[in-house]
Amino acid sequence: MSKTIRRYDTLAAARNWSHNKNGDTFDAMNVTEIFGENTFQQDDLKEQLPKRIWKDLEKTIEEGEELNPDVADAVAVAMKDWAMDKGATHFTHWFQPLTGLTAEKHDSFITPNQGGGAITEFSGKDLIQGEPDASSFPNGGLRQTFEARGYTAWDPTSPAFIMENENGSYLCIPTAFASWTGEALDHKTPILRSNEALNKQVKRALEIFDVETKRATSTVGCEQEYFLIDQEFYYRRPDLMTSGRTLVGAKPPRGQELDDHYFGSIPERVLSFMLEAEQELYKLGIPVKTRHNEVAPSQYEIAPIFENCNIAADHQQLMMITLKRVARNYGLECMLHEKPFDGLNGSGKHLNWSISTSEGMNLLEPGDNPHDNMQFLFFFTAILKAVYENQDLLRISIAHAANDHRLGGNEAPPAIISTYIGDQLEDVIEQLLNGGAKESKQGGLMGLGSPVLPSLPKHAGDRNRTSPFAFTGNKFEFRAVGSSQSISFPIVVLNTIVADAIDELCTELEDNVDDSDSLEEALGAVIRDSLSESKDIIFNGDGYSDEWEEEAEERGLLNLPTTIDALPKLTDDKNIELFEKHNVLSEAEVYSRQEIWAEQYLTTLNIEADTTESMAKTMIYPAAVRYMNELAENVERIEKLGLDDEGSKAMLKKVNTTLNELNEALEELREAVLESNGDSIIDNAKHVKENVIPAMTKIRDAVDFLERHVADDYWPLPVYREMLFVK
Structure with missing residues (x-):
């Protein structure tokens, strides 16, 4: 078969882009000038609002006081004037439904008048409340489909922003989203509630x-990992288009074995994309700081600095949107799926989490001598207690089908929740448990063996890349969060469980003070008792080892390897009581989320199953049959010539045998899908995990074998070596 009729051209992906393709020459970026220019910042409000109005609004933003309705009209006028000066013609209440994505309905500023003309209007009522149709958003049984009314409510703590298009722009107003009966149908509402509980x-x-x-x-800073491949390949892969990952694909001769991509020189095309993406993010007030190549070929990372958790969650959604949008300007596709390529490192979203005061004090800053820092030790102990007592909730917060491919794969933390705290703090805790802490290990300076190199300050403890929840100096890093997911629910869980742990420790402390000679003695006793109960959550070793899995079981730690192992625990009595105690989620809201996430898991895998079946039947099988026909014709010709045809016969037999195995696997998959009719979504999801996924794996094994044996001319899909290395 001739290359001229191949379904795509590999080289087109490389030659169809150049750094000056879009014509304009590069203009130097002045970050300080553009930062936040498309965001309606507090300084803008302060400048434009009457002093009394600003003071009222400031109390709401800075101190969490109830919003004064009189403020809304003044803010609406100022916001509309600012947005229209930026070229905005429409506004939208921008919210985060439980799909994990964002949603918006645009309304024009224009209102017709009686004279046949039009005026621009935007009132306080328009600002405070919107009414999108809520019937088609996931609700988990909180409402009937025919009940369509839902409300969006302005969140004054997260700044409004402008989204630009080459043909115009529009104003986005961050909002919460609730049903007509008041239940939260979004991610923002629980974040704001949980932050109140923590405060x-x-x-x-x-x-x-x-x-x-x-x-x-x-406060949160979230590292975002992602893959970039040429759109030429992306649109030739039905699996990438429908599911975000390659459902078939053989391991290439070269992957990440050489460790040459990690922190390597960024390819020119990719760097051009990064620079434009960062410029767009700066304009939205998103403080991105770091960019680099990640471990796998064509994998990269971008990371911002810390922000208030609510704003950080909004900015994370905007970051994902911006990365995908800008990538297309360079003929690239940004893939956020946790495991787009089998056999290569997947992508995570490391959620760095801390607690800060409005005056700028980081409550997880240990100082030079953490053994003497009782305030730090109190909050540190509360977090260890929270993690130990709520391993299930932390695991549930990062549970979804895509992340199941990544966790525990010697590239990401295991599904067993544990906490790494480093040598210094482990030593301090040992001292506390054995009578009292007297000293802290010090880092000192590290010489590098050459007089021309400076001595470097050395931390008192190393890092552990295998820990799902690691203390990294003055914050905790929740490394198990998936790259494609919203960070909102992990934040909600962390805020809530830590608030609960602080509540319990404060109550114990208040009781102990009455029975002790001093606050310091009472504080020491409470910290020691709590650490004694929760110390099994501390693990500074190799989280990838088989020995850790056995040890974790001996310690009584939970091992919930998949989403369907974890998700049923969301509605355990202790979890419902926890969320209700702190007014974060009602019982109905907890149950709704369990149903929504189980349904999303089930739907995701059904899409993957259907796509796998379709690709195998309509693309792979026909290609292999055509190649078999060529092999068979070749065997006949060789026999007529009286030559040895053993090699051709052997190859023909291998392809034929594998095609038979593929056909059997396809029948098994179809049968497993049809049998998925349990009494509940959870039951169906368990059936899919136990029956559909193994059948898909068998299909993949057969297809990947064929990819290595069928002539390249016949293979209908871009392969890994092309997608990962053609840039």
Whole structure:
């Protein structure tokens, strides 16, 4: 078969782009000038609002006080004027439904008048409340499909922003989204509720240490990993288009074995994309700081600095949207799936989490001598307690079908939740448990063996890349979060469980103070007792080892390897009581999320199963049959010539045998899909995990074998070596 009728041209992906394709020469980027220019910042509001109105709004933003309705009209006028000066013609209430993505409905600023003309209007009512149709968003039984009414409510703590298009722009107003009966149908509402719970308990604890603050909040910085491939390949792969990952594909001769991509020189085309993406993010006020090549070929990372958790969650969604949008300007496709390529490192989204006061104090800063820093030790102990007692919730918060491919794969943390705290703090805790901490290990300076190289400050502890929840100096890094997911629910869980742990420790401390000679003695006793109960969550070793899995079981830690192992625990009594106690989620809202996420898991795998079946039947099988025909014709010709045809016969037999195996696997998959009719979504999801996934794996094994044996001319799909290395 001639190459001229091949379904795609590999070289087109490389030659169809150049750095000056779009014509304009590069203009130097002045970050300080453009940063936040498309965001309606607090400084803009302060400048444009009457002083009294601004003071009221500031109390809402900075101190969490209830919004004064009189503020809304003044803010609406200022926001509309700013947006229209930026060329905006429409506004939208931008929200995060439980799909994990974002949603928006655009309305024009224009209102017709009686004279046949039009005026621009945007009132406080328009700002505060919107009414999108809620019937088609996931609700998990909170409402009937025919009940369509839903409300969006302005979140004044997250700044409005402009989204630009070459033909215009529109104003986005971050909002919460609720049903007509008031249940949260989104991710933002629980974040705001959980932050209130955390604020309340942190302020209560700080009073013990004579520290005053207007407000405490969790702060978040989230590293985002992603893959880039040429669109030429992406649109030739039905599996990438429908599911975000390659459902078939043989391991290439070269993958990431040479470790040459990690932190390597960024390819020119990719760097051009990164520079434009960063410029767009800066304009939206997103403080991205780091970019680099990741471990797998064609894998990269971008990371911002810390922000208030609510704003960080909004910015994470905007970052994913921007990366995908800008990539297309360079003929690239940005893939955020956790495991787009089998056999290569997957992508995560490391959620760095801490607690800060409105005055800028990081409550997880240990200082040079953490053994003497009782305030730090109190909050640190509360977090260890929270993680130990709520391993299930942390595992559930990162549970979805895509992340199941990544966790525990010697490239990401295992599904067993544990905490790495480093040598210094492990030593301090050992001292506390054995009578009292007297000293802290110090880092000192590290010489590099050459007088021309400076001595470097050495940390008192190393890092552990296999820990799902690691302390990294003055924050915890939740490394198990998946690259494609919203960070909102992981934040909700962290805020809530830590608030609960602080609440319990404060109550114990208040009881102990009455029975002790001093606050310090009572504090020491509470910290020791809590650490004694939760120390089994601490693990500084290799999380990938088989020995750790056995040890974790001996410690009584949970091992929930897949989404369907974890998700049923969401509605355990202790979890419902926890969320209701802190007014974060009602029982109905907890159950709704379990149903929604189980349905998303089930739907994702059904899409993957249907796509696998379709590709195998309509693309792979016909290609292999055509190649078999060529082999058979070749065997006949060789026999007529009286030559040895053993090699051709052997190849023909291998392809034929594998095609028979593929056909059997396809029948098994179809049967497994048809049998998926359990009494509940959870039952169906378990059936898919236990029956459909193994059948898909058999199909993949057969197809991947064929990819290595069928002539390249006949193979209908771009292969790994092309997608990963043609840039």
